[in-house]
Amino acid sequence: MTHHVIRLDAPDDFDGWRDAARALAGSGVPADRVLWQVGDQPADLFATPHRAPVAPISPSAARLNVPRDFIQLARSVVLHRDPERFSLLYALLLRVLHRPALMQDATDPLRRRVEGLSQAVRRDMHKMRAFVRFREITMPGQDGDAAEGQSRFVAWFEPDHHITRTNAAFFVGRFATMHWSILTPDAAIHWDGTTLRQGPGASAADAAPGDPLEEVWKAYYSAIFNPARLNPRAMLSEMPMKYWKNLPEAALIPDLMATARARELDMIERSRAAQGRHGTAKVGR
């Protein structure tokens, strides 16, 4: 039994996947005859030990027409960390080519599973846009003209999936005139006001603390919290604890929660005392 081994350049290599998938589908290669890998790493957990590449498939195979929403779906699913993503997508592609209406059918198990991967990626991208926290770092100027030092904004973030490069466009559009870097364990992106550069993974220590604005932000976070409405479950569903270590304000949460009830009771007690002074007053029409 022979397999085609497809070697992709990077974990988020959508173009590589698309080119290979197009050629494979054009040659009628079934999904269980393809092994996908990133670089030299086997990407598919179920890869058989006998990987004998067959003759290269012709890249000029027939033009394939797939619905546009399939391409959109595939672009995001490729960013998922699930090692099976490439083969799931290829299996879905073969079925969509056969029956384009499958893209409309949310009840199909494979279609649902792939959609689930896409949802996880989109959520991860959204949370990165929400929870990246820049720190301002003033760079010493060149050759002693320290006054000319350009400040740079640096953030450390740990995404669940391979979203950093794809998400860069959002940050470029938003912080176009700033100089910034977003560092993650797998990759880094740097913007200098005109060009986006990519770099290798970094560590948390590379985004040094010490930005005085963090204290002002924490003052805001404390003050905007209403202790009479404590509802940690709602907070945790949108801001799970896995994000807390990189959010400066999250350090305040335990104390805000612990003192909330006492603060509320204190307000009620004072009101009661005040009403005692004013005589009883009832609200009504």
Place this chain on the structure above:
Amino acid sequence: MAQLDISQKLTILADAAKYDASCASSGAKKRDSRDGTGIGSITGGGGICHAYAPDGRCISLLKILLTNSCIFDCHYCINRRSSNVRRARFTAPEVVDLTLNFYRRNYIEGLFLSSGIIASANYTMEQIVEVARSLREDHDFRGYIHLKTIPNADAELIAQAGRYADRVSINVELPTRQGLERLAPEKSETQIEGAMADMATVIEDGADARKRYKSAPRYAPAGQSTQMIIGADAANDRDIVRRASGLYTRFKLKRVYYSAFSPIPDASAVLPLQRPPMQREHRLYQSDWLIRCYDFSLAEVTSVADTATGMLPLDIDPKLAWALKFRGQFPVDVNRAPREMLLRIPGLGPTAVNRLLKARRYRSLRLADVARATTSVKKLRPFIICEDWRPLALTDSADLKALITPKPKQMELFAV
């Protein structure tokens, strides 16, 4: 009084602003700063919540007052003239700096600026508008701006606010005129609604002009919203839903926010001591959704309120309450029923309904198909018919409510 630094002022002026429920950064037009000299973007769609406070509320905007000094004495308000809270005032440049500094660090989507009324309505409005003007014109800021407008400020100032802001709002404060007269004696419903009507006209005329001239300025593209306080006066849920519905239709509001009255420091003696259950606010929001997103009519929503008290049930959501009350409408055949009827099935939202509508064009849906298109099929089962499923007269049984009502949970961490 000793000079307050920025952090101290922020603590006072954010604390004073937190009773405004809205923090939405949604509905604005898509834009970014690639061709600009400043920063900021709107991604379109839902907006971004950059943090959540332990009260579960989204922190999307820097929500502050310009000053918490106020010439009014509204009983429900922490900033009323007779309250002895500490007072502070930001200058316009201070707010501009703070907004930009927070925005640069990706803490926020933008600014929600309100103010206590000082000197006069016009003076206060001018100060608010100046902050927005400076952000937009001096700094080319393209993030989100929500401005509170002051009733009976000049129409010209209100229009300027709409020119710079993505969203504007005026709070109706209380659900009934009687409530407003009692708790905010210096405010008037006529004035508040007049300002809303003026703003609605500004927004509509602006949209009209843009149809004819591409370069015509946009006015508050994310529309106007309002807020009312729940549980501080005697209004019942039926009054509240009716008032909200009237506001939506008369002023084309984007949102009506409900803020369950909660104890404040140095409360007025006229206020109730205890807050209403938070669940009440939640049920009102659900009824609001039913009207805005589920094609329910006002009469349908109010029909589930208790006839005597006018209150919505607290133990079950209003959609389930409607289904139980009109159980003759069920079960609904998911393979044949029209969209409006699918939307009435408890546990089924617009996204799942769209999925089912698409999928059933290609196949006759079975229970397993419905399960894959929805988050949980368990709640749906008594209400639907599909290819391989028909409830066993479950909707007729008297104890249906007991069967599907969620087990009572302690909704609030501590009951007072």
